[in-house]
Amino acid sequence: MPAWVKGASTDMDTAIAAAAELLGAARTPVIAGLNAEVSAIRAAYDLAGRVGASLDTLGAAGTYAELGALSRSGAMTSTPAEVVGRADAVLVVGAKPWSTELTGRILEARPSRGRAAGAERALMALGTGAPQAALTVPAEGGLLPGLALLRAHLRGHLAEASPTADLARTLAASLYVAVLYDPAEVGEMGVETIQGLVIDLNETTRAFSLAVPGETQDRAVVPVAAWTTGQAPRTGFGRRVPEHDPWRFDAARQVAAGEADAALWLASVPAPAPGWLSRIPSIALVGDASPEAAEVVIAVGVPGRDLGGVLWNETRGALTYWPARAGGAVAADLPSAASVLSRLTDHLAGRSDTAC
């Protein structure tokens, strides 16, 4: 059961007491990362809610590009299996989607369900070409102007012959269009433009967006945050009401501005820790831990390897349960992140056993 305080190996009780002391002394603690299984995310919210901490996530850049566009103008979306099974036209925006496993699945298959079943699948690119793309629009001026130009063609505002015009014509003539993008790469305005052009296309055919999966558990955090607090993440509990504020509760900003005075980094799904973590008193609850990760380090089980846990399933686009893998660490050796967080909450909030 590896745990360290200031680099020195110690037992779990000592490490938890040290972590509780560190957090208890803080006026504005932050809990960041949340790259973890659902039970640990829930436990982190419970801790934050009871001690007045704020919460931030590892994949915030992409998450806010998505959520910002969603809450301003809505969306029209599909799922990985639906795009693989139904799309006769796939537009890949930017470079990032080309390296995902999902794009590989799309490349391998043809439409097999719905009205495009049996048709060829036209693969097109905006911004970054790939050998598999039948048509590439370079977008030298950047992705956002490239998307805006495409939308103008689709709306009939522009008509002169160009690769963009060809692309617009192909999309409009297709039966089921999927637009693949990485939210962090295209940014909030990019997401909004993609949603706008997808919605426009639905006046005459079917078209949907599909964000490619990121490398974080943010897609598990967002639903848990929404059902727990009624709001999206980056939430602060300093005033005893959940306050959603993507700018104010950006952990990196809070540390840089000197607002945060302690941090708990949660990454039971191993992920590189941010540079700012070493600048304030910190606790790390991490899989594959090393002694120098923070002032107090507690190694926790990696979900789906050392322990069972619910994680975002990229292949499915859903939360699914992953049992411990045979040959992983013995479960008893590593506590779950949720159990450590729950003990911390007991210490700090004087919580009775019966409370939720």
Next chain:
Amino acid sequence: MLSVIRGGRVVDPTASRDGVGDVWIEDGQIVDAPGREPDRVIDAAGCVVMAGGVEVHSHIAGGNVITSRLLLPDLYVSEAAPEGHPFAHAGGAAAWIGATYARMGYTTAVEPAMPPTHALGTQLELADIPLLDRGALTVMGNDDHLLTLLRDGEGANAVRDLVALNVATSRGLGVKCINAGGASAFKDGALKLSLDDEIPCYGLSTRRIMGSLLDAVEALKVPHPLHVHCNNLGLPGADDSFIATLDAAEGRRIHFAHAQFYAYGVTDDGKGFRSAAERIVRAIADNPQATLDIGQVVFGQTVTVSLDILRQFGGRKGAKPRKWVLNAGDAEGGGVVPFLYRPKGPTSSLQWAIGLEIMLLSPDPERTILTTDHPNGGPFTQYPRIIHLLMDRGEREREIATLPGVVGERSGLPGIEREYTLSEIAQLTRSGPAKLLGLADRGHLRVGARADVAVYRDDPNRTAMFTAAKLVLKDGVPIVEDGEVVEWRAGRTLSLSLDSDKAMARRTDTYLTDRFGTGLDSFTVPDEAFDAPTFEAVPCRV
């Protein structure tokens, strides 16, 4: 521990009970007066004592509900956390839902739309709703696996086995179909669908899909009848879809969701709608095997959430504010469209009147259950106000007087004198929904019932009376006192005890692996995914 609730007006229509008396409770159950001294006496003088309320149709968990929170972060107000729970006053959150229902005297609530592909997420969210027992209905009727099986002419047994597998895997309490075939048709370009229209690519119709599910639910002896969301929700002439669907059930048990949204007859000029409440009520009276819930409209801002993506796409341009989300999911998906039922607006006023009219004309309140289809007709927090309007003709007339004349011109509401009794309210909100769900242990106060009990101060202001119960017991434990939560305990999730066929499981595993890249294992809802024991098995009918 032996408790007695003493001297209240005990209202239990299932025992023809309405009079001052006692209710005895031991070990979480209602018991006969045992002839010994109680350990605890709860004084209920001046109060009304009923079974805990049972909700059959309220969107309280799942992907659409989550999307609605992200789309409209300001729909609900959050207040400072109370003692004992950090999130109970976070507007729209799971804990807020549990606490708000419990304060109203409800002790059970069912989420009616759980897509099997997202069962685990929905079940995790439901499990975080404190205080109440919960359940979810497994949605089928648009999934390629089922439609292919029907297209290929496989028999009723195959459908039955697939339904059983889906319910067992998702741990549902019953089965629902939502505009059967409509989501599939939408993806293939359709914009409208009626009972006998062809579903593109499958050569099927809503009639055939729904009929096969009706048979499967009966064959499996699922206690809750098939829960049906018909075609053409909210459109003038939807009453024809309702009646055609009832006829298509051919005497099989059927539950109609949010019937108010179908009680829209076309006006003579063909341009608008008028109340078809009488027609709907007559059909229900003539068909004892049929039930409905209302989907009452209340005035104000809300958000509509539905797996009926065909309908939600059709309604997208009415979004207010002007933003909406439509997810063409693995089967149904979902549509989230904000909506304002304009106070005193002619359309919303008529919708409001039609829902009340159905309840007030109802020959059998146990079969015409109160819902707002939360949040589609409005929030469930409006139940006390709706009960007030049902029980108090004067209150109703005062409200009607503020509304446009269309209420009198196109509905019969203003002429209705009926006032609901407390017994009828108990039928509408307790015994009716519990019977409908097949939960024999609740919805009444007879010996052997689960001690889920609501005690209200008798108050002619029924809105106040039913908003904040004086006392609520869950399994005999006080959870609400004087309208405030006093004990943050967790309820259970009710799931149907159903065996699935091994051959169908193998076959489905192959199908899912081929389509999703991952097999049946990734669709399960295992106990280990939950931090505490969560599920309670509900038996099938014998």
